[in-house]
Amino acid sequence: MGKSCKVVVCGLAAVGKTAVLEQLLYANHIVGSEPMETLEDIYIGSIETDRGVREQVRFYDTRGLRDGVEFPRHYYSFADGFDWSIV
Structure with a gap:
């Protein structure tokens, strides 16, 4: 296993940050599902x-x-990169 890096996904409320991660990593986001507010997940x-x-x-x-x-x-002190979600 190579190195590890940390990416912070940030943006306005209800733009689909969690949905993008769920689809990217697990391919299990269901369009139209009830949104849930995220406090913080890794x-x-x-x-x-x-x-x-x-x-x-x-x-x-x-x-x-x-x-x-x-x-x-x-978040600024430990992240290697940021993804700003605007959609």
């Missing part, structure tokens, strides 16, 4: 690179942002 995926090395990726699914609420600063 998904772990194993990805094979073009060099044939498997790397572990931890996706931090964050709570949706609302007007007047600042993104929690502790």
Whole structure:
């Protein structure tokens, strides 16, 4: 197993951050299913690179942002990358 990296998935509330992760990692998102508010979840995926090395990726699914609420600063200190979901 190669290195591990951390990706924080952030965005506004109810844009489908969790749905994208569920479909990407498990292929089990059901369109039209009842949405549930996420507080914080961690998904772990194993990805094979073009060099044939498997790397572990931890996706931090964050709570949706609302007007007047600042993104929690502790995520900035440990993330290797950010995915901002706007759809």
